[in-house]
Amino acid sequence: MARWSPRRRRRSTEYREEQVVAPPRQRPFWPWLLLLLLLVLGALGASWYFANRGETVDAADVPDVVGAQQGEAERELEEREFVPEVERTVSERPPGTVVAQRPEAGTLYGEGGIVVLAVARNPLRTEVPDVSGLTTPRALARLRAAELRPRAQAVPSQEPKGTVLRQLPAPGTEVPTGSPAIVVVSSGPDVGTVPDVVGRTLGQATSQISQAGFRVRAVRVASSDEEGTVVAQNPVGEARANRGTVVRLNVSRGTGSTTTVTTTSSQAAVPDTVGQDEATAQATLEGAGFTVRVVDRPTTSAEQDGIVVRQAPAGGGSARTGSTVTIFVGRLS
Numbered sequence: 001m002a003r004w005s006p007r008r009r010r011r012s013t014e015y016r017e018e019q020v021v022a023p024p025r026q027r028p029f030w031p032w033l034l035l036l037l038l039l040v041l042g043a044l045g046a047s048w049y050f051a052n053r054g055e056t057v058d059a060a061d062v063p064d065v066v067g068a069q070q071g072e073a074e075r076e077l078e079e080r081e082f083v084p085e086v087e088r089t090v091s092e093r094p095p096g097t098v099v100a101q102r103p104e105a106g107t108l109y110g111e112g113g114i115v116v117l118a119v120a121r122n123p124l125r126t127e128v129p130d131v132s133g134l135t136t137p138r139a140l141a142r143l144r145a146a147e148l149r150p151r152a153q154a155v156p157s158q159e160p161k162g163t164v165l166r167q168l169p170a171p172g173t174e175v176p177t178g179s180p181a182i183v184v185v186s187s188g189p190d191v192g193t194v195p196d197v198v199g200r201t202l203g204q205a206t207s208q209i210s211q212a213g214f215r216v217r218a219v220r221v222a223s224s225d226e227e228g229t230v231v232a233q234n235p236v237g238e239a240r241a242n243r244g245t246v247v248r249l250n251v252s253r254g255t256g257s258t259t260t261v262t263t264t265s266s267q268a269a270v271p272d273t274v275g276q277d278e279a280t281a282q283a284t285l286e287g288a289g290f291t292v293r294v295v296d297r298p299t300t301s302a303e304q305d306g307i308v309v310r311q312a313p314a315g316g317g318s319a320r321t322g323s324t325v326t327i328f329v330g331r332l333s
Helices: 030-052 070-079 136-145 202-211 278-287
Strands: 059-061 083-090 098-102 108-110 114-121 125-127 149-155 164-168 174-176 180-186 191-193 215-221 230-234 240-242 246-252 267-269 291-299 308-312 318-320 324-332
Touching: 070 083, 070 098, 070 114, 114 125, 136 149, 136 164, 136 180, 202 215, 202 230, 202 246, 202 278, 215 278, 278 291, 278 308, 278 324, 291 308
Parallel strands: 083 114, 149 180, 215 246, 291 324
Antiparallel strands: 059 108, 098 114, 125 174, 164 180, 191 240, 230 246, 267 318, 308 324
16 A cells, blocks of 8 residues: 655745836926026016117217317217217317217217217316205315315205305306305295284385295285275284295275275385395385386395395385386396
8 A cells, every 4th residue: 555645845946036126217307497497587588678679779889089179079979869078177288179088989889878078178267067956065065176266155045954056157157267156055944923914004014024024915805994904914923934935915905885096196105125035025115006117236245136235216215106116136147
């Protein structure tokens, strides 16, 4: 009888190779960022081009004008659509000769561009610079740099204190070196108290207000008060205001039931307006019943500019109502 024995399982000596699959490599992200940046820059460039294509200008070479006379150089630049700007400089070259230019000749430059010309000047003469609107220290420094002898005169003004209002000689004037130069500067607003003139006659009110440094505008209104009497004013009495402010006076013209006839032989006191500004003097005289004639009187004093320096007939006397009073007003020259 056959003997059964269990078959031994054969162990396999073979090993399976396990293949390890590497994860897929990720593509770098920076090329996409670069592409996005290029697209943005392109869009911005296109926007700028379409926004400014109407403002582009033609360009041309700057001509050589060194050695030419100022007038000839300016004409040549203007013919080529450039804008000449002159700077005076001391030079051994004859006065009026262009000794340098900026930009240099041959530079490609847009039409309408400024070309600065250094022009020789007479060393014994200088050009007065424009200092209007500058502060006093800067204005004086600029005038001294131009070899002038400047001084400042202060006058009341609404402009900030120390601002140059006017100058003498006028900017651009050529004068001998060492010449005096005057700058009229603001001393700031001059504040005063408005007199209370309600109840006074127009002549009295006008004189009192003008002496306080204010101007007058009279308006005739219907009122039961006596004709010629001030019934209201604006600004009101005792108010604080800048001198030179116009004070409106409402003056009674009566009830209208009676008519006042003024004869040609009637006399009135002539107000003294010497020292007042032109507008105040005119209002004062017209308020007193006179016609005003203004005559300019040249002056070199900034304090007399626009101020009455004389009148005829003189103040304090009397003259026929409606007659002409001539005021002589100083004008800087």
